Amino acid sequence: MTIEGRKRYALLLAAKESDYVKKVYGGYFNVYVGAYGEEGDKWDLFRVVEGEFPDMNELHKYTGFVVSGSPFDAFGNDSWIVRLCFLLETLVSMGKRVLGICFGHQVLCRALGGKIRRSRSGWDIGLGKVRFMEELPPHSFLNVLKGNPPFLSVIQCHQDEVWEVPLGAKVIAFSEKTGVEMFSIGDHVLGIQGHPEYTKDILFNLIDRLVNNNSIEVTIWPYRDFC
Numbered sequence: 001m002t003i004e005g006r007k008r009y010a011l012l013l014a015a016k017e018s019d020y021v022k023k024v025y026g027g028y029f030n031v032y033v034g035a036y037g038e039e040g041d042k043w044d045l046f047r048v049v050e051g052e053f054p055d056m057n058e059l060h061k062y063t064g065f066v067v068s069g070s071p072f073d074a075f076g077n078d079s080w081i082v083r084l085c086f087l088l089e090t091l092v093s094m095g096k097r098v099l100g101i102c103f104g105h106q107v108l109c110r111a112l113g114g115k116i117r118r119s120r121s122g123w124d125i126g127l128g129k130v131r132f133m134e135e136l137p138p139h140s141f142l143n144v145l146k147g148n149p150p151f152l153s154v155i156q157c158h159q160d161e162v163w164e165v166p167l168g169a170k171v172i173a174f175s176e177k178t179g180v181e182m183f184s185i186g187d188h189v190l191g192i193q194g195h196p197e198y199t200k201d202i203l204f205n206l207i208d209r210l211v212n213n214n215s216i217e218v219t220i221w222p223y224r225d226f227c
Helices: 017-023 028-036 056-063 079-093 103-111 199-212
Strands: 004-010 040-045 066-068 097-101 115-118 124-132 151-160 158-165 169-174 184-187 189-192
Touching: 004 028, 004 151, 017 028, 040 124, 056 079, 066 079, 066 103, 066 169, 079 103, 097 103, 103 158, 103 184, 103 189, 115 199, 151 199, 169 199
Parallel strands: 004 040, 004 066, 066 097, 097 189
Antiparallel strands: 115 158, 124 151, 124 169, 169 184, 184 189
16 A cells, blocks of 8 residues: 555554664654665654554555564563554465564564563673575565575674564574574565674664673673673
């Protein structure tokens, strides 16, 4: 579905805005649209973390949806997370294009019947090398990975991971620390554990906040050696 000839997408924002990202980028919306949008597309923002969801009767008007990262656990049972799972299941059943990033990757997996848990190897923070299983399948959201590269360097910041992909899903990328870095279902569903949309300064600021609130210890983030 298009609006005046344009494709229409929605960002399902699962994180509250950080002061840094608002100041430097004008908010996460601009970061995600800048990374995944194309010229001429129409994008809408829904702050699902705050209970703001698209009208179920309006879903048919959208070409696709992007689910952002989040500090919340995708396996949690907060009301908005449960509601998000139902929405994602509905979107996939409608054949809509859906891209999940980090938390979005995990909650998409959960919504479709896969399994997610704490990572077996602990936090993964920094610039990681993600290797592809084979030639990338055709997918509307893979325009950021043009050229079918054998591997990709992607910013990582997560302590949870996909343990088992949903029925019918295909694992298309892995890393030394994470077995399911990317999965796809057909040509319309894609999950990415890393953050292709992040910049180094966003990562540095995020790690500073994690250290300041005692979520991680300084000794586990030698990221400046890799970025």
